[in-house]
Amino acid sequence: GIKARLDAISAIIGYKPAHAPLNFSETKPTDVFGCNVFSDKVMRERLPKHVYKSLKKTIELGEKLDASIADTVANTMKDWAIERGATHFTHVFYPLTGLTAEKHDSFLVPDGKGGAIAEFSGKLLIQGEPDASSFPSGGLRSTFEARGYTAWDVTSPAYILENPNGTFLCIPTAFVSWTGEALDKKTPLLRSTQALNKQAKRVLQLFGVETKLPVGSFAGPEQEYFLIDRNFVFSRPDLLIAGRTLFGAKPAKGQEFEDQYFGVIPRRVLSFMMEVERELYKLGVPVKTRHNEVAPSQFEIAPIFETGNLATDHNQMVMTVLRTVAKRYGMICLLHEKPFAGINGSGKHLNYSIGNAELGSLYDPGDTPHENAQFLVFCAAAIRAVHKFGALLRATVATPSNDHRLGANEAPPAIMSVYLGEQLTDVFEQIKKGKVEGSKQKGVMSIGVDTLPPLPMDPGDRNRTSPFAFTGNRFEFRAVGSSQSIAGSQVALNAMMAESLDYIATKLEAATGGDPAKLNAAVQSVIQEIIKEHDAVVFNGDGYSEEWHAEAAKRGLPNLKTTPDALPVLTSPEVVKLFTTYGVFSEAELKSREEIYLEQYVKTLQTEANLVVRMAKTIIFPAAMRYQSELAAACANLKAIGHDYKMDTLECVTAKLRDLQTKTAELEKIMEHTADGALAEAKHMCCTVLPAMNEVRAVADALEAVVADDLWSLPSYQEMLFIR
Ligand code: ADP
Ligand code: MG
The missing domain is CATH 3.30.590.10 (Glutamine synthetase/guanido kinase, catalytic domain)
Known part of the structure; x- marks a missing residue:
């Protein structure tokens, strides 16, 4: 409730930076730049000359990758990553959600004698197989063979990501189905x-x-x-x-x-x-x-x-x-x-x-x-x-x-x-x-x-x-x-x-x-x-x-x-x-x-509409109700001492509360309806649900402007935007 909001404000006022100031005079920015990248410089220093040259041809001239060099590159990459504290590698890919996805695998393999050795082969570098069934494929990959694979994108360098408890090697990849269809954002970019x-x-x-x-x-x-x-x-x-x-x-x-x-x-x-x-x-x-x-x-x-x-x-x-x-x-x-x-x-x-x-x-x-x-x-x-x-x-x-x-x-x-x-x-x-x-x-x-x-x-x-x-x-x-x-x-x-x-x-x-x-x-x-x-x-x-x-x-x-x-x-x-x-x-x-x-459009709007209903009912309505009863009590008190007082604010809050209920109920009703097919569904969301959400909002925002501030638990625009 309101306490959370006030706590938030005092937390901000009492904010102390948790981080020591960064000091570029200790480490030069030029030394920092690219220090976690398996860059051209690293490759030139560490790869055998012919391997480096061959890789360069693929990176710069777009020539086909010579798969026979993959093992050497993988091994060098692994050593470089392990020196930097990496225990795992991941093929990073860009599914159609627009987000970045990663699946981590350890370099460690049991050596059969109770110990383990770090291994990374060319095969693992070139191709990965994430469990892709939960990424959207739009019918490209039927679920019974819910498999896609990730393919090393040689033109985007591998890099190390740091986490407080360790680091890991990231390899940019394209994400495709077994039949070669693009399941990601990178593949079409490379093709285009x-x-x-x-x-x-x-x-x-x-x-x-x-x-x-x-x-x-x-x-x-x-x-x-x-x-x-x-x-x-x-x-x-x-x-x-x-x-x-x-x-x-x-x-x-x-x-x-x-x-x-x-x-x-x-x-x-x-x-x-x-x-x-x-x-x-x-x-x-x-x-x-x-x-x-x-x-x-x-x-x-x-x-x-x-x-x-x-x-x-x-x-x-x-x-x-x-x-x-x-x-x-x-x-x-x-x-x-x-x-x-x-x-x-x-x-x-x-x-x-x-x-x-x-x-x-x-x-x-x-x-x-x-x-x-x-x-x-x-x-x-x-x-x-x-x-x-x-x-x-x-x-x-x-x-x-x-x-x-x-x-x-x-x-x-x-x-x-x-x-x-x-x-x-x-x-x-x-x-x-x-x-x-x-x-x-x-x-x-x-x-x-x-x-x-x-x-x-x-x-x-x-x-x-x-x-x-x-x-x-x-x-x-x-x-x-x-x-x-x-x-x-x-x-x-x-x-x-x-x-x-x-x-x-x-x-x-x-x-x-x-x-x-x-x-x-x-x-x-x-x-x-x-x-x-x-x-x-x-x-x-x-x-x-x-x-x-x-x-x-x-x-x-x-x-x-x-x-x-x-x-x-x-x-x-x-x-x-x-x-x-x-x-x-x-x-x-x-x-x-x-x-x-x-x-994605439909799901986003469904989530938003659900939130509107939930918040209207459980946050906004109760706040306005409490204010209404305070006002009503004040009116009753006044009446008891002989003032016959008609309070405008009470009328206003009462009317808006009624509106809020009606509009929320209307939105709920509209959401029950389902259209046939994704396009029809999206249109319904766009033309019917969204306007209904806005109507609920309009009433709620009007209430925010009249309800006593100490009863309103949602942080206001003012607070969120102007308190730093
Ligand atoms: P402004 O805010 O005035 O538009 P900025 O300098 O903030 O300009 O951003 C301009 C961006 O355009 C920068 O990322 C810059 O590197 C990029 N840019 C400049 N030349 C080219 C180019 N030939 N092709 C693509 N991007 C360019
Ligand atoms: Mg610009």
Whole structure:
């Protein structure tokens, strides 16, 4: 009850840091960085030269792994891990729950003489067999052979995780069924990167660009999160179980003062951040920036971008480390997209580009006209991709929690559009008209595509309301949810880009017939054609505005507002064709994903609805009832001494109590109904259950504003957000 709430507050006031301050002057950050990673340096030092070379070829050039070296690598890895205190190894994988999964096995094997020896074979390194029956497979793996296996992902390095009582070796893996179907988030990411490589190379070849490294995606995810004192969470079943508040009146002060963003970081939080960074440094995660975010108690952490697969694994580590370290500081890290209604939610800006270490980002305009033409081709491919597959991109961020954020005038709308900025839009518009005369800003461009001037992009030229914004050398996809894996959106983007690059390469190959002299004219005409057909997706204005919604509808851009609207896109004919053509997903794999994500949607809402009913009945109703009887007693007393007093507050509480009961009963009634099939069920949740939950909440929140504070046991928004 109220005591828990008051205890929580005194615990916070009396909070003393449990951890000694970290001291980077004792251990240099450069020594810490990567110290727990089976890194290139470690491999070069410890592996026989031919083994190292062979492994490098697989890691860097994407060549097939030579299985005969596996035993040597495994043995070296084991020795290295044991030196660092490891007793166990685990294949880490990324099931469709979006979480990280691990199954631990000991290195120890009995030696038959009463002792034990440490063993780790190439076979165990390459392939694992977790008991996978409890991971969602969406019908891909029938339960009688509930088996999947994990396969070593050589391109993401193994690492050691520390725990107070010991350490263990972690091996990043892909998780597939015995029939080779992807049961995870990593496998499709690797497949989509291969598809992208193939098509990007065709285009590069036309421009005479050679590169021995594969072309893939780069990703730099900016991660937002909330920190709340842990004591509060224990008296908030909604936060504890659903990760978001299902009740809670708006605080007197919200974020309207804009005093949080980039403000001084509270010191407890700063200590937390430093420890998070140190843990991540050890794991070789290149975290770079930390700052306050817009909402009270909201923060951000961002790494330096890396190749897509590594960045994805690292982002999973970031989420895990944020959660675990927060506890050491007496806090809870909330990664939910909308923990507090009426307060900005959390997202993950996925900075995305394609390229490789040799070429850099192919979305970088470059300095020469030749580079510019190539840049415009890749840029046009992105425009075409988002126009053709915007609905798919939207579907990759469709989760119940992200629904609260998209389109809530704090995150981009559910309409997928591309922001190019004034200068680049101007260049494309000129190409569309067929004559390129000059850049607006510079006024120096009097040329065709073959002699385009340098295009200095102004990265300060920002439009925060666009879901897919060009920011100088990359696109920033801002619709990803804070708790989501960044794999899904990248899989879609890679495949969409591959399809557009394939289209462009085919056109250019045909038009030039192998004659480089014909390239410029061919490039100009293909860009012109793409812009004519696809510039409806380009929008530089305010994505939050009403006008844009109307305009987007006129332009035929889909606006899939909710998860049940968006998920069926995954199995639409265009999307099935896209993914099957480039070998990223089979139709069965897509069906399984649609099914699993719909199920997750339904389960999440069921849990939330149950919580709403439970909390309304057992926490909110009793508090309001007690207050009502206090008020009634006061009225009776007054009457006894001769005042005939009609108390407004009593009337109000009585009316609201009645409402609360009615609305709660209505919600319960609605929840009894079950629809047929996952999609129908999800729609029922979305269109009927969710609004009914909100109605209960509205009454409860109104009660919170009138009921005596000392009777209200749920920590308030005020307390949770402003006490640090
Ligand atoms: P802002 O908050 O201004 O958007 P940040 O510097 O916080 O910018 O984050 C930008 C992210 O984009 C960083 O993770 C950065 O490493 C990443 N990034 C920069 N260049 C690229 C690129 N070419 N491809 C992908 N990500 C990039
Ligand atoms: Mg950003």
